[in-house]
Amino acid sequence: MQRLGKMSDKPSNPYEEWLVSDNNLCIPVLDRSQLGAIFALLDLEVSEGPRGKLSESVERPKLNLDLEHLQVADYGRFGGVTEDIRAHIAKLNSAHPISSDELYYIALQSLIGLTYPVPNSNEDLLLACDYEAALHSILLKVASDLSERLRDVNAHLPYWGRLAFLRVMTDIPHDALRRSGIEHIAVTLIKRPAFNATSFVWNSTALVGLNYALEPILKHLNRFLLSYFHTQQMAGPRRMERAFKASLPIIFHFWGNVSLDKMHSLNLIFDQNEHIRAHRLTADQVDFIVAHELIHIGSNHGRRLKERCLAGDDAVVARHEFEFSADVLAVNNIRAIYADFKEKYEAVILLFLYMSFVEKAGAWLRERLGGEIKFREQSGTHPSSAERLLRIRAAFDVDDSYKTEVIAFAEKFFSDILDYADGLADDEIRSVIQSAIKV
Numbered sequence: 001m002q003r004l005g006k007m008s009d010k011p012s013n014p015y016e017e018w019l020v021s022d023n024n025l026c027i028p029v030l031d032r033s034q035l036g037a038i039f040a041l042l043d044l045e046v047s048e049g050p051r052g053k054l055s056e057s058v059e060r061p062k063l064n065l066d067l068e069h070l071q072v073a074d075y076g077r078f079g080g081v082t083e084d085i086r087a088h089i090a091k092l093n094s095a096h097p098i099s100s101d102e103l104y105y106i107a108l109q110s111l112i113g114l115t116y117p118v119p120n121s122n123e124d125l126l127l128a129c130d131y132e133a134a135l136h137s138i139l140l141k142v143a144s145d146l147s148e149r150l151r152d153v154n155a156h157l158p159y160w161g162r163l164a165f166l167r168v169m170t171d172i173p174h175d176a177l178r179r180s181g182i183e184h185i186a187v188t189l190i191k192r193p194a195f196n197a198t199s200f201v202w203n204s205t206a207l208v209g210l211n212y213a214l215e216p217i218l219k220h221l222n223r224f225l226l227s228y229f230h231t232q233q234m235a236g237p238r239r240m241e242r243a244f245k246a247s248l249p250i251i252f253h254f255w256g257n258v259s260l261d262k263m264h265s266l267n268l269i270f271d272q273n274e275h276i277r278a279h280r281l282t283a284d285q286v287d288f289i290v291a292h293e294l295i296h297i298g299s300n301h302g303r304r305l306k307e308r309c310l311a312g313d314d315a316v317v318a319r320h321e322f323e324f325s326a327d328v329l330a331v332n333n334i335r336a337i338y339a340d341f342k343e344k345y346e347a348v349i350l351l352f353l354y355m356s357f358v359e360k361a362g363a364w365l366r367e368r369l370g371g372e373i374k375f376r377e378q379s380g381t382h383p384s385s386a387e388r389l390l391r392i393r394a395a396f397d398v399d400d401s402y403k404t405e406v407i408a409f410a411e412k413f414f415s416d417i418l419d420y421a422d423g424l425a426d427d428e429i430r431s432v433i434q435s436a437i438k439v
Contacts, residue, residue: 013169013170013172013173013177014079014080015169015170016170018080019163019166019170022073022078022079023071025074027072027156028070028071029070029071029146030142035065038112038138038139041138042134042135043060045134045138046127046134049134051123051126051130058127059117061114061115061116061117061128062115062272063114064112064275065112065113066111066113067111069108069110069111069158069159069160069215069216070111071158072107072150072159073156073159073162074156074157075162075186075188075189076089078162080185081186082184082186084202084205089186096191098189099259100146100147100150101144101261102260103143103147103157103158104142104146104150105139105140105143105261106213106217106261107143107158108142108146109139109216109220109264110160110219110220112135113269114131114132114135115269115270115271115272115274115275116128116131116268116269117270119234128266128268129266132264132267132268136264157188157189160215160286161210161212161215162187164187164210164215164283164287165187165208167290168290168291168294169185171337180298181297181300182206182294182297182298184205185294186206186207187207187210187290188208188209189209189211190209190211190212191211192211196214197209197210197214197290197292197293198293199293199296199297199302201297201302201303206297208294208297210290213253213260215282216263217253217260217263218281218282218351218354220263220265220267221250221354222277222278222281222350223274223275223278224246224247224265224267225406225409225410225413226267226269226274226277226406227266227267227269227274228413229406229409230270230274231268231270232409240417241420242265242266243416243417244417244420244421245265245432245435246266246436247361247417248432248433248437249263249436249437250358251362251365252433254358255362255366255375255376256374256376262436280343280347281346281347281350284343284344284347284348285348285350288330288334288347288348288351291330291333292326295330296322296326299322299326304322305319305322316381320382320383323382323388324388324391327391327395328391331348331395331396332395342402342404345396345398345402346404346406346407348392349392349393349407350406352385352386352389353389353407353410353411355385356386357417357418360386360418361417361421364421364422365429368426368429369426369429369433372430
């Protein structure tokens, strides 16, 4: 599968039909009244906080909703899912059960974002922080209630994974699906936090498995980055301390399996367009990961890896070559489909900057405190994200004008976080970790 190009007269694609009919298989986890109650409760909790009752003149934050997290579904019942795939999905869920409380918390956090009025004083900033803290507390409780209510349908998972899969698959003409050997394929969410995505291939079908927390983590990171990017002029002396602390739950999720209900930080956003931008970045990043997995399947990388290993090739070297190949072909797909792919370029580069930061930060923490904290061993099946990033930039083959201000900021920002952390004494690092994730 070399291209995922669009055609104006392409044959019928079943994935387009499922994009319409899937709604009948989904369950809304919250209705309009419940969402309204969350917002009302926010005002109440903030009024009972350190700043006291809110006056009528205080401008409240605006509520933003990313609706792909409003619905859940049984991934085994979707169109195109065979009995064999359904059984495999059930086996994966049984082998790696997902905590319902954690699942619904990260889904709600990705669903709901607050846009604050531009602050005119330090008091305005503190009020926004109160709202963020109150939202975190409320979502933890709502997630617990949802987990209890939906415990009997624990096969139901947030719809974002299926939606991303269909977005990519609907770009492929039906005859191209057949030629690439991906005509019968499905997707699911699974709990294996050491990866972004993986694939399982049988003779006539395949399954793409996405990390159940992938979209919420990327949404959180995009909001986190955009928040710091747009508040540079409001920076205080503890800015890097706050950024380091906020990054720790995600680092330890990938390196130590820490629950993502700790994934909370003061992502203060003062422009509603930035929530839209975070949503767009996240969708483009997830779509790139799905396309990467489809290329593995369509290019028969699994079978070819076995053949190379039987021939005596080094397995790690071969795996890395296939990862680079899937990255480059996914980039080629973007270049083929989109005449102006600057936004896609930004999203993909940020994706690998995030991954590289998590890898570097985890390795650094293991070196500093590895004897005191249990870290998960890294598999080594993938090349480093930093090396993949170099290859991806070369594959896009663009000039410096494609390096957006956000990309330039992200490069320095994550480097500054690591430099700040490296300057701390071991006891200070332990104290920040204890505060962030209670390790």
